[in-house]
Amino acid sequence: MERRKDLRELALEWVQRGRPLVGAGVELEIFVQEHRGLTVKAFGGEVEGLRYSHSRGVGVRALREGRLGYSYCTGLGWEDVKTAVEVAAANSLFSTADEYNLLPGGSEYTGEDLCIYDPETEETDSLRKVEMALELERLTLSRDPRVSQVETAVYADTVAHVAVASTAGVAGNYRSSDCYCYVFPIAREGDEYQTGFSFDLGVRPSDLDLGQVAAEASERALCLLGSRSMPSRRTTLVLDSFVAAEFLGMLAAALSAEAVLKGRSFLAGKVGETIAAPTVSIIDDGLLRGAPSTAPFDDEGVPSQRKELIGGGVLNGYLHNTYTAARSGTASTGNASRGSFRDRPRVGASNMFLQPGRGGREEIMRQVGEGVLVLQVVGAHAGANPVSGEISLGALGLQIENGAPVRPLREITLAGKALDFLRGIVAIGEDLRFLPFEGSLGAPTVAIADVMVAGRG
Amino acid sequence: MIDEDVAFRVIGEALSRGGDFADLFAERRRGCSLRLEEEKVEDNTSGSEIGAGVRVMRGESVAYAYTNDISEASLMETARVAAAASRGGGRATVDLEMPVSSLPRLEEHPVELDTDDFPREEKIDLLRRADQAARETGAHIAQVVVMLGDSRQEIFVVNSLGELVRDERVRVRMVVQVVAARDGEIQTGHETPGMLAGYELFRHFPPEEAGRIAAAQALTMLDARPAPSGPMAVVIANGTGGVLFHEACGHSLEADAVYKKASVFMGKMGEKVASPLVNAYDDATLTNRWGSFSYDDEGVRAARTPLIEEGVLRSFINDRKRSLRDGVAATGNGRRQSYRFVPVPRMTNTYIEIGGSKKEEIISDTPLGLYALKLGGGEVNPVTGDFIFAITEGYMIRGGEVAEPVKGATLIGNGPRVLQDIDAVADDLDFDTGMCGKDGQAVPVCTGQPTLRVRELVVGGTTEVM
Numbered sequence: 001m002e003r004r005k006d007l008r009e010l011a012l013e014w015v016q017r018g019r020p021l022v023g024a025g026v027e028l029e030i031f032v033q034e035h036r037g038l039t040v041k042a043f044g045g046e047v048e049g050l051r052y053s054h055s056r057g058v059g060v061r062a063l064r065e066g067r068l069g070y071s072y073c074t075g076l077g078w079e080d081v082k083t084a085v086e087v088a089a090a091n092s093l094f095s096t097a098d099e100y101n102l103l104p105g106g107s108e109y110t111g112e113d114l115c116i117y118d119p120e121t122e123e124t125d126s127l128r129k130v131e132m133a134l135e136l137e138r139l140t141l142s143r144d145p146r147v148s149q150v151e152t153a154v155y156a157d158t159v160a161h162v163a164v165a166s167t168a169g170v171a172g173n174y175r176s177s178d179c180y181c182y183v184f185p186i187a188r189e190g191d192e193y194q195t196g197f198s199f200d201l202g203v204r205p206s207d208l209d210l211g212q213v214a215a216e217a218s219e220r221a222l223c224l225l226g227s228r229s230m231p232s233r234r235t236t237l238v239l240d241s242f243v244a245a246e247f248l249g250m251l252a253a254a255l256s257a258e259a260v261l262k263g264r265s266f267l268a269g270k271v272g273e274t275i276a277a278p279t280v281s282i283i284d285d286g287l288l289r290g291a292p293s294t295a296p297f298d299d300e301g302v303p304s305q306r307k308e309l310i311g312g313g314v315l316n317g318y319l320h321n322t323y324t325a326a327r328s329g330t331a332s333t334g335n336a337s338r339g340s341f342r343d344r345p346r347v348g349a350s351n352m353f354l355q356p357g358r359g360g361r362e363e364i365m366r367q368v369g370e371g372v373l374v375l376q377v378v379g380a381h382a383g384a385n386p387v388s389g390e391i392s393l394g395a396l397g398l399q400i401e402n403g404a405p406v407r408p409l410r411e412i413t414l415a416g417k418a419l420d421f422l423r424g425i426v427a428i429g430e431d432l433r434f435l436p437f438e439g440s441l442g443a444p445t446v447a448i449a450d451v452m453v454a455g456r457g
Numbered sequence: 458m459i460d461e462d463v464a465f466r467v468i469g470e471a472l473s474r475g476g477d478f479a480d481l482f483a484e485r486r487r488g489c490s491l492r493l494e495e496e497k498v499e500d501n502t503s504g505s506e507i508g509a510g511v512r513v514m515r516g517e518s519v520a521y522a523y524t525n526d527i528s529e530a531s532l533m534e535t536a537r538v539a540a541a542a543s544r545g546g547g548r549a550t551v552d553l554e555m556p557v558s559s560l561p562r563l564e565e566h567p568v569e570l571d572t573d574d575f576p577r578e579e580k581i582d583l584l585r586r587a588d589q590a591a592r593e594t595g596a597h598i599a600q601v602v603v604m605l606g607d608s609r610q611e612i613f614v615v616n617s618l619g620e621l622v623r624d625e626r627v628r629v630r631m632v633v634q635v636v637a638a639r640d641g642e643i644q645t646g647h648e649t650p651g652m653l654a655g656y657e658l659f660r661h662f663p664p665e666e667a668g669r670i671a672a673a674q675a676l677t678m679l680d681a682r683p684a685p686s687g688p689m690a691v692v693i694a695n696g697t698g699g700v701l702f703h704e705a706c707g708h709s710l711e712a713d714a715v716y717k718k719a720s721v722f723m724g725k726m727g728e729k730v731a732s733p734l735v736n737a738y739d740d741a742t743l744t745n746r747w748g749s750f751s752y753d754d755e756g757v758r759a760a761r762t763p764l765i766e767e768g769v770l771r772s773f774i775n776d777r778k779r780s781l782r783d784g785v786a787a788t789g790n791g792r793r794q795s796y797r798f799v800p801v802p803r804m805t806n807t808y809i810e811i812g813g814s815k816k817e818e819i820i821s822d823t824p825l826g827l828y829a830l831k832l833g834g835g836e837v838n839p840v841t842g843d844f845i846f847a848i849t850e851g852y853m854i855r856g857g858e859v860a861e862p863v864k865g866a867t868l869i870g871n872g873p874r875v876l877q878d879i880d881a882v883a884d885d886l887d888f889d890t891g892m893c894g895k896d897g898q899a900v901p902v903c904t905g906q907p908t909l910r911v912r913e914l915v916v917g918g919t920t921e922v923m
Contacts, residue, residue, distance in 0.1 A: 047520075049518070049519045050521065050542045051798075054522075054525075055797065068499065070500065071502065071504050072505075072506075092501070094498060094578070095497075095501045148718075193840040229915070232686050262494055262600055344502065378837075383845070388645060392917060394845025394867065413686070413918075415686075415867070454916075456687065
């Protein structure tokens, strides 16, 4: 085990050792990922679960005249990596040649401090982290007697070390640390139960504001007690920033150039067109200081960057990796992304967010007057289709009358087309917040006019 | 994979600072995945993975640590981390019963065409056959994606009860996704045949059939009209319809949710929770089914568990922890995605058993309603039982006949209420494969049911009922 060696040096060394194994006609890329982490789950005043993780893996991409082969292994010994190099090269023989399959060349990476790593995360004692999970549960339960229990309260962190090197000249590595906490309280009144949720995240444990998370999570459950459905009607939606960020996830999938090139996006062929209200700007920024998906380079070693995908309601372009950029005759936007070392790079957003406007949630509800404040959507995986652009989701929230929330709602659905939602945006708040799940998506409160809300009664 | 003596020493180390139970789970997995899109084989990946995890249970607390290095030194270190994390103290609170009884290796899910021997060229041929069949289904097919994956997972489980299990699981699955487009309208269809078996999967489910089904769905939906909204009778087709029971009831029957009082079925054992027409099972013993196995990920023998019989709640879905803590039978449902995760109670193949009606009778007996032929994903609040489901292929039923296709429809309701409102169950049980997510872990499952009717459900759509 060569653990003391820098991962970048190790990746470069393997590229050099792998090169003669695969022959001159094959380009090689080695991606190395090492994670250490701790997850603490609290329940009923006890530690329900404590999980220490330590994983290491290597992914090998081989390109033989446009034909792609991929392999991976766990462990960081040369014998394992050697097999993966040979298998990747052999796999490439079975793929179809595609002239746009290229490895990116070497680049200089930013020397600025991106604020994505703090040794405090590893140095903090595990007992302190255990205490944080227990404290989060305790604080959540202490808010209101109707918060009868907490389904789960979690503290988790990961310290990652990533490196990539290739025969095309890429060589880089970085360290990052992520800490987050979340809680799902259950509020009860009579026979009715409602669940709430909140979270916080940062690069070090001391970034997390447990009191704020406890308060917000409880409030999100409590405010839904007494909810019922409402008669179907077209109305204005006010999407809470959590919910707006979930919608942004659908947009991120449709903005992938891979989806566009392959006819799997409702945004295909719309560059230069006005696809959203003029107040809408959507930015993807892989260099956003301290944000969850910030890194000096993407998952194939292309420097991260900031780009405005939608500006003033006009679609400016898509997210690209090296392959989609070559095929589209443009440059990579630094959005190569892979789930883990087990996967070849595809396309994905880094930190994607809706540019905030003015006013908080209350102010936006006042502007809107009548409508529905949406606090939770259910079914986002199946109900927000980035291929067809169709949206059909269940929701919970509050009915807005005279500019203020008056009654909790459940068993309602929202339906329509994503483009109509985008064009129907009538207000954007200033309360931008990043949701760390499934990427890093940020949105403020958003109001959308004239949406079909269905219910009963 | 791991020497028995080493395994016992690891368990001893895990309990060296106290605890009620400890186990070691190790796995070696190798797999291959291929992806065809735009008629090109664009991805061809194979790899291998080794890992092991040590768990120490102490009361309700579980400490877990894992590693990719299964050398003795590394496993002992991993056990030390888990032991320290369990915050024990003093001597071991259980007597180790070593050496152990090694449970028999079972050959109940035979593999005919082994994944290791199946040639790559033939795998590519399977992709092309599915792709071509989909493209030949109609003129408006815009894109076809075919993914094929196989895996061989060897597992090794040893615990402080002195049980040792070795098993191997071979799985193959194909996913076909089709995009159809016409005049700016885009619709999608998908089909996912899979088995706990080798490449004989495609003798049972020819790739052409998967391609045609996915394509037909996308093409049909191009002609669909916007779905109506409001309450109506809903006939849910056999096969994929089972996902509704899985999501809206199955998760609430998992014992961890019940223990946490986060289940609508809490305290209802032996009570009537469904229409007397409803019999539901979780059965990991079904031969070669996608969600089957011989032993679960805690080394417990797979079982057929009656969940609901004639409408009465019979059993929850248990894992080792709930079994040890609550003194109930382990039902063989302790599952995990891999060595990186702690096992939790999970469904396997979960289905509603056949009833006495015929599908044709149920439809002809429905004056106005919705026929949900294919359900997409859905989500459920296990505490309340409230759910929402996307209907990916749906039709109106008018005058007892299946009428025009509708799009953008969702089903919205409450699991226990729907169980009570089932008023007809047919005899055409079928299964569908899926990957079920819970606690950040995905495991293979089957959902199943015969055609059945729910008296009334709220359909969420974009128009009024006409």
